[in-house]
Amino acid sequence: MQNIKMATKGASENVELGFLEETHPDLLRSHYFPSKVGGKPSWLSLTQLPVEVNCKVCGKSAIFLLQVYSPDEKVSSAFHRTIFVFVCRNPGCSIRNSNINFMVFRSQLPRQNDFYSPDPPNENVKTDGPVPDAALCRVCGALGPKQCAKCHLASYCSKDHQVIDWKNGHKAMCLANDKTGKTDVKGVLFPELELITESEEFDDVNSDDESDTKGENEKWQEYQDFLKSDKAGSLIPDTAAKSELEKMATAENMDDKIFRKFKERIKTNPEQVLRYHKGGQPLWVSMNHIPSETDIPACSCGAKRQFEFQVMPQMLSHLQVDQLGDSLDWGTLCIYTCSNSCQIGNSYQPEFIWKQDYAAEEQ
Ligand SMILES: [Zn+2]
Ligand SMILES: [Zn+2]
Ligand SMILES: [Zn+2]
Ligand SMILES: [Zn+2]
16 A cells, blocks of 8 residues: 555645654664753754854744754765754744744764764663753753853853743752753743654646646745835836735735645645655745745855755644743744755754744634
8 A cells, every 4th residue: 555655646745744753762862862852952063062052033042843863874074964843932932934933953973973982872771861061051952052050060052041940940940059950941941852764655646747846936036026016005106016016915825726726735744744855846825925045045165055954833733832822933933054964073053944934814
């Protein structure tokens, strides 16, 4: 049954779907090379952790959203390779169709590296594994260069996280000079879950063929150009305005079509929270705010960045943001990374994220 499905046109298209599963948290530590959502980051390189994981809007600490383990077999320095995504949870920092409150980093290591055994870990024998030798923030797991002035045992990324920890348990720990107590502050970190992947299989009866898609891409581009020209709100001769309005009407219809296509494609696997398709095309939720090639900056090594994976809106329901009244929201988040997986040693290389929200009518 499965083979028959796989054999049909478009059955896989090399898209790997991500789903969330509960697992023992010990299996999500760095030396198991996990893909996961929430909790603290399980850093791959254990030195040179990113120093600036701050929101570009409010300046406060961004919180770990997810990491995807995705080695690049073609590159020996990327025998291990993990992409990390961070987001600021402050509702005021979420801006429509803007990536400003997100951060992405790539870390990669050769098989022979400074931290891990060249042999695969044994999941049946749980070990603590290596951890960064730098102090980490007790609240969020990012670098913690600041220390509690009283006990000098607790480290923090920021004053904010120190205050949160103080109110949520460190006060007692501090007075007792207890180094062991852990912090689990509700509402700061996202719930921790394992991200597992499976090849996509879907019933493609209703999907469009390639040529149709290409035509649509060109139309999106035209529409984008129209929006960028910003004629919609300016005074233009009647006839021109009329034809622009006609274009808008067509655009709206097309947008319905994109959104319909999006819903159609995910229907078979409605719980998917991530789509991994390195070098492929994202599945857009709207025809608005689709990047052109020039919108995706090249890597600092000079190589182009290519699409690697997208985070789906279904992810939001697992993050428990609604209960908190947060306005953290997206249609889809598309991650673009260096197409060469260039050598970066033990450092964390910033990569690129593109946020697309739903078209206004679907909100
Ligand atoms: Zn912010
Ligand atoms: Zn912190
Ligand atoms: Zn203290
Ligand atoms: Zn590069």
